[in-house]
Amino acid sequence: MLDCKYTYAIELLGASGNFCSDKKAAAVNWIEGRGKSVVCEAVIKEEVVKKVLKTSVESLVELNMLKNLTGSAMAGALGRFNAHASNIDSAIYLATGQDPAQNVESSHCMTMMEAVNDGKDLHISVTMPCIEVGTVGGGTQLASQSACLNLLGVKGASKETPAGQLVKSHMKYNRSSKDVSKVAS
Structure with missing residues (x-):
């Protein structure tokens, strides 16, 4: 039997x-x-x-209507009106050093198809309203993942439109600090 002599106030x-619905399939x-x-x-x-x-x-066009749109709606899909966009999203995330759990919201996708040019050709569109991509830190620093980000032309912070909110919050609350009192202040 373990006898605990210490009391911690947490x-x-x-x-x-x-x-924010981070890593959740949410309507927002x-x-x-x-x-x-x-x-x-x-x-x-x-x-x-x-x-x-x-x-x-x-x-x-018929398959897209029956499977991706009607079938997904009947299943109650939330932002998932496509044929497995999450597979592609996950593969790209792993290749570029992203947090694979972001796949949950980032693979929200609607695929639309219609016949054009007198019904001869196929117009296809894919809408993905919430793709989250990190280009600095974490797995993006690994050699292969960094090379993939460079290949895509998105490695590093954006000089034109820097965001930095996540980095600022990590610096303010210093996730790596062992002193929890800094977080509470």
Whole structure:
């Protein structure tokens, strides 16, 4: 039996009310965004759809409607109207030294498809309203991950639009400090 002779006074401090919904699938992230908001679109020629994807424009548009939009809505998906964007998001996060847990909100994605050019070609768009990307510190300093960030042209702090809120809060509250009294002050 363990006999405890010491009493510790620990003050619990919550730095976040969790409305930021960090690492959670939340409507606020889907509606207002968090981090960077990205929209990508492309027109894929009918020949490519047939030869490479081995299907038709009409079939892809129907599949997107039934699976990505209707199926996801019926399942109650929150910001997940796509075909596994989280797989790609996780792969990029691991390759670039990100916190993989950020995948939860960063993989919010809506994929839209429609036939264009008299139904011959496929217009596809992907909307991701809350991609969170770190470019300094943590895993971004590892050689391979740093090289991937350099390849993407996003390594390091932005000189044009520096944010720094996260860094400022870490410096203010000094996460690495063993003196907890600094956090409470």
